[in-house]
Amino acid sequence: MLSKEVIERHGFTEEEYQRILKILGREPNMVELGIFSVMWSEHCSYKSSRIHLKKFPTTGKRVLQGPGENAGAIDIGNGLAAVFKMESHNHPSFIEPYQGAATGVGGILRDIFTMGARPVAVLNSLRFGDLKTPHNRHLFSGVVSGIAGYGNCIGIPTVGGEVYFDEIYNKNILVNVFALGIVRKDSIFKGVAKGVGNPVIYVGSKTGRDGIHGATMASDVFDETSEAKRPTVQVGDPFTEKLLLEACLEVMDQGLIVGIQDMGAAGLTSSSCEMAGRGGTGIDLHADRVPMREAGMTPYEVMLSESQERMLIVTERGREAEVIRIFDKWDLDAVVVGEVTDTHRMRVFDKGNRVADIPVTALTDEAPLYQRPALPPPYLDILHDLDIENIPVPADLNKVLLTLLSSPTIASKEWIYRQYDHMVRTDTIVLPGSDAAVIRVKGTDTAIAMSTDCNSRYCFADPRTGAAIAVAEAARNIVCAGGEPAALTDCLNFGNPERPEIMWQFQEAIEGISAVCRRFNIPVISGNVSLYNETNGISIYPTPIIGMAGIIEEASKRMTQYFKAEGDVILLIGENREEIGLSEYLKEIHYTVRGVPPQLDLELEKRVQDLCLSGIREGLIKSAHDTSEGGLAVALAECCMTPGEERSIIIGAEIGLRDEIRADALLFGETQSRIIITVRQEQVEKIKEMGRESGVPVSVIGRVGGDRLLIKQGSEIRINMSVKDIAEAWRNAIPRALED
Amino acid sequence: MKFAVIVFPGSNCDHDCYHVVKHVIGQSADFVWHKEKDLSGYDAVILPGGFSYGDYLRTGAMARLSPVMKAVEDFARQGGLVLGICNGFQILLEAGLLPGAMLRNRSLQFICKDVYLRVDNINTPFTCNYVENQVVRMPIAHAEGNYYVDQETYTHIQKNNQIVLRYTGSDGRPTDEVNPNGSIGNIAGVCNEKGNVLGMMPHPERCGERILGNTDGYILFESMVYYMEKVAR
Numbered sequence: 001m002l003s004k005e006v007i008e009r010h011g012f013t014e015e016e017y018q019r020i021l022k023i024l025g026r027e028p029n030m031v032e033l034g035i036f037s038v039m040w041s042e043h044c045s046y047k048s049s050r051i052h053l054k055k056f057p058t059t060g061k062r063v064l065q066g067p068g069e070n071a072g073a074i075d076i077g078n079g080l081a082a083v084f085k086m087e088s089h090n091h092p093s094f095i096e097p098y099q100g101a102a103t104g105v106g107g108i109l110r111d112i113f114t115m116g117a118r119p120v121a122v123l124n125s126l127r128f129g130d131l132k133t134p135h136n137r138h139l140f141s142g143v144v145s146g147i148a149g150y151g152n153c154i155g156i157p158t159v160g161g162e163v164y165f166d167e168i169y170n171k172n173i174l175v176n177v178f179a180l181g182i183v184r185k186d187s188i189f190k191g192v193a194k195g196v197g198n199p200v201i202y203v204g205s206k207t208g209r210d211g212i213h214g215a216t217m218a219s220d221v222f223d224e225t226s227e228a229k230r231p232t233v234q235v236g237d238p239f240t241e242k243l244l245l246e247a248c249l250e251v252m253d254q255g256l257i258v259g260i261q262d263m264g265a266a267g268l269t270s271s272s273c274e275m276a277g278r279g280g281t282g283i284d285l286h287a288d289r290v291p292m293r294e295a296g297m298t299p300y301e302v303m304l305s306e307s308q309e310r311m312l313i314v315t316e317r318g319r320e321a322e323v324i325r326i327f328d329k330w331d332l333d334a335v336v337v338g339e340v341t342d343t344h345r346m347r348v349f350d351k352g353n354r355v356a357d358i359p360v361t362a363l364t365d366e367a368p369l370y371q372r373p374a375l376p377p378p379y380l381d382i383l384h385d386l387d388i389e390n391i392p393v394p395a396d397l398n399k400v401l402l403t404l405l406s407s408p409t410i411a412s413k414e415w416i417y418r419q420y421d422h423m424v425r426t427d428t429i430v431l432p433g434s435d436a437a438v439i440r441v442k443g444t445d446t447a448i449a450m451s452t453d454c455n456s457r458y459c460f461a462d463p464r465t466g467a468a469i470a471v472a473e474a475a476r477n478i479v480c481a482g483g484e485p486a487a488l489t490d491c492l493n494f495g496n497p498e499r500p501e502i503m504w505q506f507q508e509a510i511e512g513i514s515a516v517c518r519r520f521n522i523p524v525i526s527g528n529v530s531l532y533n534e535t536n537g538i539s540i541y542p543t544p545i546i547g548m549a550g551i552i553e554e555a556s557k558r559m560t561q562y563f564k565a566e567g568d569v570i571l572l573i574g575e576n577r578e579e580i581g582l583s584e585y586l587k588e589i590h591y592t593v594r595g596v597p598p599q600l601d602l603e604l605e606k607r608v609q610d611l612c613l614s615g616i617r618e619g620l621i622k623s624a625h626d627t628s629e630g631g632l633a634v635a636l637a638e639c640c641m642t643p644g645e646e647r648s649i650i651i652g653a654e655i656g657l658r659d660e661i662r663a664d665a666l667l668f669g670e671t672q673s674r675i676i677i678t679v680r681q682e683q684v685e686k687i688k689e690m691g692r693e694s695g696v697p698v699s700v701i702g703r704v705g706g707d708r709l710l711i712k713q714g715s716e717i718r719i720n721m722s723v724k725d726i727a728e729a730w731r732n733a734i735p736r737a738l739e740d
Numbered sequence: 741m742k743f744a745v746i747v748f749p750g751s752n753c754d755h756d757c758y759h760v761v762k763h764v765i766g767q768s769a770d771f772v773w774h775k776e777k778d779l780s781g782y783d784a785v786i787l788p789g790g791f792s793y794g795d796y797l798r799t800g801a802m803a804r805l806s807p808v809m810k811a812v813e814d815f816a817r818q819g820g821l822v823l824g825i826c827n828g829f830q831i832l833l834e835a836g837l838l839p840g841a842m843l844r845n846r847s848l849q850f851i852c853k854d855v856y857l858r859v860d861n862i863n864t865p866f867t868c869n870y871v872e873n874q875v876v877r878m879p880i881a882h883a884e885g886n887y888y889v890d891q892e893t894y895t896h897i898q899k900n901n902q903i904v905l906r907y908t909g910s911d912g913r914p915t916d917e918v919n920p921n922g923s924i925g926n927i928a929g930v931c932n933e934k935g936n937v938l939g940m941m942p943h944p945e946r947c948g949e950r951i952l953g954n955t956d957g958y959i960l961f962e963s964m965v966y967y968m969e970k971v972a973r
């Protein structure tokens with residue numbers, strides 16, 4: 001008889017355990033208890049989130065595969081599909097930053113090539129605490145090294161992403177990785193076990209004792225003892241993954257695959273029962289036939305191990321030898337460990353003895369589902385209360401601009417992306433640093449723009465608007481690169497869902513995302529939920545990160561944010577408003593996190609984006625940059641600095657603004673739906689005319705030239721600085737923060 | 741001209757090299773698996789960049805034991821053109837086809853960025869279409885590109901014009917400030933005594949097309965074809 005303590009250690013509530021007894025009609029044994037525990041964990045079952053995720057719009061003219069598979073897929077023309085998804089590896093990365101981040105990259109890449117797609121780009125969204133503490137610096141540099149170590153070795157470029165630093169992430173960092181691959185759209189593979197009698201083949205690395213109960217760990221909050229969970233973090237081997245990638249693509253190319261799935265969270269257990277679940281079949285596995293790294297592993301350990309770089313393949317009966325021969329060429333194990341059955345049960349055998357026998361649907365579709373209570377948090381009223389009259393306008397606005405440009409969240413991320421091979425595969429046609437990363441698709445004129453976004457401070461104060469802004473900003477970034485937003489993936493990072501205020505944040509965020517998706521016709525095609533990002537009772541800000549991909553039909557028309565030539569005219573699409581709530585400015589200069597996020601008018605946002613995209617497509621626009629954290633002044637400064645080798649190109653600008661609003665709000669407020677563009681003098685009227693026709697405010701605000709950034713409001717000079725000084729502060733901020 | 745692009749387990753610039761040879765300069769190219777033993781029929785061999793065997797022991801140390809390396813040695817001895825890029829360069833060093841050894845970058849970090857290079861020797865099959873002392877821009881992407889030779893060898897390779905590429909500023913001056921990895925004499929690429937084997941850390945295959953914003957690498961592949969078609973015949 002299983003003790004209460006054993007049952008609790010596996011993360012079950014009394015109710016859930018009773019449910020297991022009912023399903024089996026008997027007590028589970030230890031192997032079965034382990035299988036239930038990982039499959040019913042929050043991480044694998046989405047038991048708190050599933051009901052809400054159904055609200056996402058998931059269909060559209062380009063969608064080939066929506067949520068539910070290893071990754072989503074969209075049609076990009078020319079008979080090709082882009083397959084993409086984003087995933088979190090937050091908990092392991094906090095415990096062991098290098099390996100946690102590295103295996104995060106490895107895991108998401110397997111999700112992509114499992115679909116038959118060759119991964120071509122990786123982006124990452126990271127959140128860390130304040131770099132002033134040594135532990136946070138250790139976590140930050142460890143995560144960056146881990147991403148670099150894995151991505152560089154396997155040879156897939158890390159082309160972009162975003163990083164924020166805030167004390168709220170001191171004890172719960174976020175490591176979200178987005179990956180995109182390309183496949184012929186008639187060659188997409190799925191994780192399905194079909195054909196009774198077909199062999200189930202285990203391929204890749206041997207199974208070790210690492211990562212046992214990783215999924216359960218990722219479904220719990222942290223406290224002082226979390227460090228002791230290090231053994232549950234897996235260890236990555238990018239070299240083996242590279243071999244696995246090539247071998248899998250070769251096996252697929254030979255037409256040998258019925259179904260294939262990566263062994264990610266919950267390893268062999270989840271891959272096998274999910275494949276049987278999708279196929280409407282059963283599966284028999286022989287745990288003792290699994291290649292093992294060490295002797296004496298029990299079926300419990302084999303079934304729950306999260307050793308990396310492993311896949312499960314179902315092939316047609318009689319073709320096992322062909323599969324094995326290809327893996328042999330790549331020096332990888334490939335062993336028949338079971339077969340597809342018509343029992344609708346997942347049965348595990350050890351040396352011929354049946355050690356687990358569970359209905360497949362009990363582990364997949366019939367896993368617990370919770371409609372957890374949700375209540376608005378009590379902090380909202382206090383948080384929203386901001387009297388702007390009590391915020392003095394600083395006398396020295398030059399200094400404010402320098403301080404903002406030197407804050408790690410806004411500062412240049414060159415220290416990070418220089419450690420990533422962002423050019424391998426020779427497809428990267430907009431390098432890291434601009435609004436969106438762009439890769440070309442070889443053999444076509446098409447390119448793909450990608451961006452990841454989320455301002456979690458906005459989400460903390462108003463999760464619905466904050467999440468909507470994340471989608472709108474991702475789309476704006478894609479548009480600024482010349483792309484048409486096509487679809488998105490998300491990684492929803494939240495606190496403990498058993499707290500009603502966290503569930504409220506979660507539900508609100510989903511509503512916000514869905515609203516923009518519907519208005520902009522951008523479907524959600526894949527995603528991931530990471531809950532329990534809480535330590536000692538403190539939750540992270542709600543952080544629903546959006547990863548978006550857009551299509552550029554003529555690759556040569558991709559756009560960057562950088563000013564191109566002296567004399568070009570600078571225009572603002574959109575309008576300035578007096579909004580400083582929750583801004584980077586308020587936090588960095590006035591040490592205040594108060595207020596409400598900037599308004600988001602979806603109709604205006606759409607018109608602004610449409611105008612910008614038309615202007616780029618018609619070849620009128622020479623640069624386009626969205627304004628976000630740090631506002632207009634920071635955005636203008638960023639336009640002045642083209643990153644590059646040895647000496648970057650820097651160019652000044654003279655700006656004249658007429659808005660009669662507070663100078664700090666004008667310069668540093670984070671009003672949405674604004675894009676800074678440049679055009680040649682002779683195109684100014686044309687763009688303004690397009691603005692009038694589509695009802696979008698378009699105003700000339702200045703001219704590119706000189707070596708200073710000069711910003712006037714009326715006749716007052718607000719900013720007057722040498723771009724060289726600006727660049728020096730912006731570029732060296734992160735290296736300096738790490739030297740302390 | 742027919743190029744062989746060698747594929748070691750862990751090579752990851754093999755597709756890039758193949759692409760530039762086949763689709764950009766329009767020559768024929770084959771992937772050649774590292775277990776092959778025969779390179780007859782090829783006019784040039786490229787050892788591409790990547791992480792052969794994961795760089796787990798020492799960069800290039802395992803790959804140089806692959807069966808194909810005996811064939812590469814024979815091919816080189818007979819005067820065939822062998823180009824090693826990045827990890828390919830490291831493999832050529834381990835195989836003893838080029839002098840010197842590689843150390844970790846002095847920053848101890850992986851570095852991916854564009855650098856300026858000066859072409860110090862245009863009398864090689866790989867650089868004959870460049871102008872003497874031409875300054876070009878190419879990407880580097882490595883953690884172990886800190887090239888080292890002892891003083892005696894350095895003097896020898898310098899006298900022998902084996903130093904083909906050096907890291908410089910855009911002004912062509914090889915100062916310590918613009919040395920990305922600590923490489924001795926700012927060396928970015930060296931050839932053997934005969935000049936038919938070149939190892940280089942920068943990636944010419946990453947800058948061979950206008951869409952990539954830089955075509956300085958195109959000239960290197962073009963030089964190889966020019967040499968094979970016009971000079972060697």
